[in-house]
Amino acid sequence: MDCLFCKIVEGKIPAKKIYEDDQVIAFEDINPQAPVHFLVIPKRHIASLIDLTEDDRELVGHMVFAAQKVAREQGCEKGFRTVFNCNEDGGQTVYHIHLHVLGKRQMTWPPG
Ligand code: AMP
Ligand code: ZN
Numbered sequence: 001m002d003c004l005f006c007k008i009v010e011g012k013i014p015a016k017k018i019y020e021d022d023q024v025i026a027f028e029d030i031n032p033q034a035p036v037h038f039l040v041i042p043k044r045h046i047a048s049l050i051d052l053t054e055d056d057r058e059l060v061g062h063m064v065f066a067a068q069k070v071a072r073e074q075g076c077e078k079g080f081r082t083v084f085n086c087n088e089d090g091g092q093t094v095y096h097i098h099l100h101v102l103g104k105r106q107m108t109w110p111p112g
Contacts, residue, residue: 001045005096009043019070023062026070026101034081035104036074040067047095049086067101076103083111 007013009025018038019026029037040063052060071080080103085092
């Protein structure tokens with residue numbers, strides 16, 4: 001399988017990794033949309049949010065808590081935006097599920 005983020009998990013493609021545990025990694029987005037912009041991904045390949053199953057409940061919670069921990073470490077005490085883009089209409093471009101975390105600027109709504 002030719003998956004960019006699986007290659008980052010395996011260390012075959014370099015990334016600025018800022019967190020790792022047994023289930024997830026977090027790394028800086030290569031094209032940041034805010035002063036803080038990192039992605040939390042599971043080490044196990046799941047293509048998109050729509051592909052999650054009941055068996056993934058704990059893993060998704062783990063991703064959210066990793067996002068919280070790293071956002072704190074990155075100084076986002078004033079708040080931050082979390083985003084899962086899902087499939088085409090959601091604007092997903094990399095089909096390995098990832099949670100965007102953006103911070104250190106004022107976010108606006110609605111998103112583009
Ligand atoms: P999405 O559009 O939600 O699928 O987001 C994919 C994100 O991955 C984008 O914000 C890209 O900038 C980011 N991205 C793509 N390639 C890399 C890479 N090699 N390292 C870090 N981030 C990447
Ligand atoms: Zn993958």
